[in-house]
Amino acid sequence: xxxxxxxxxxxxxxxxxxVAEVVSGYLARAGYDVEHAPDGPDALSRAAARWPxxxxxxxxxxxxxxxxxxxxxxxxxxxxxxxLTALGDEDDRIAGLEVGADDYVxxxxxxRELVLRVESVLRRSLGTRNPAAAPTRPVLRAADVVxxxxxxxxxxxxxxxxxxxxEFDLLAHFLAHPGQVHRREELxxxxxxxxxxxxxxVTVHVRRLRAKIEDDPARPRRxxxxxxxxxxxxxxxxxxxx
Numbered sequence: 001x002x003x004x005x006x007x008x009x010x011x012x013x014x015x016x017x018x019v020a021e022v023v024s025g026y027l028a029r030a031g032y033d034v035e036h037a038p039d040g041p042d043a044l045s046r047a048a049a050r051w052p053x054x055x056x057x058x059x060x061x062x063x064x065x066x067x068x069x070x071x072x073x074x075x076x077x078x079x080x081x082x083x084l085t086a087l088g089d090e091d092d093r094i095a096g097l098e099v100g101a102d103d104y105v106x107x108x109x110x111x112r113e114l115v116l117r118v119e120s121v122l123r124r125s126l127g128t129r130n131p132a133a134a135p136t137r138p139v140l141r142a143a144d145v146v147x148x149x150x151x152x153x154x155x156x157x158x159x160x161x162x163x164x165x166x167e168f169d170l171l172a173h174f175l176a177h178p179g180q181v182h183r184r185e186e187l188x189x190x191x192x193x194x195x196x197x198x199x200x201x202v203t204v205h206v207r208r209l210r211a212k213i214e215d216d217p218a219r220p221r222r223x224x225x226x227x228x229x230x231x232x233x234x235x236x237x238x239x240x241x242x
């Protein structure tokens with residue numbers, strides 16, 4: 001990171017002091033400005049006083065759990081959220097993704113892996129604040145959906161879509177490859193940058209994206225399921241898609 005640039009702010013919300021100390025230490029050594037909150041109310045208070053660039057959020061918190069903290073943060077403003085979840089709690093991970101988490105890391109985790117996940121999410125997120133530094137890329141269109149990759153804005157029928165970081169990247173990938181069938185493993189590699197991981201992450205994000213761009217998410221015509229393979233994005237008018 002350049003010494004002239006402000007350090008990205010990461011809010012670590014974790015009630016276990018040992019985990020919080022280890023995570024905060026690794027992130028600080030990686031060049032981040034780290035702040036720690038031991039519970040949900042303190043996290044919301046700190047975020048309101050000094051809005052973070054990213055929130056690292058433990059799912060299991062005393063009192064107000066991580067899901068509720070994520071909901072309230074999302075209601076306040078856009079911010080990337082990485083959930084920390086216990087290994088094997090698939091339902092909890094899916095719940096975290098459903099409320100808008102951009103990524104998750106399962107415990108126990110490698111602190112170095114966690115730093116890489118933070119870097120990956122922030123690389124995309126911070127690019128929205130300095131579009132001039134981003135490479136020029138054409139605006140993508142499909143019927144009434146328009147996506148500007150440089151300024152990271154998307155709209156349907158002229159109304160801006162409130163997309164999370166990963167939802168935006170997923171839609172951009174679909175729009176850039178119209179009519180092509182994508183396996184979930186491929187989407188995880190191309191959109192998330194993971195060579196392995198829980199494929200339910202892709203499934204949940206597709207469902208969330210459908211809820212925002214489909215006229216009838218229960219009968220999707222744009223993002224179609226290709227059974228046994230993956231998904232295909234139909235670029236034409238929804239009423240013309242088969």
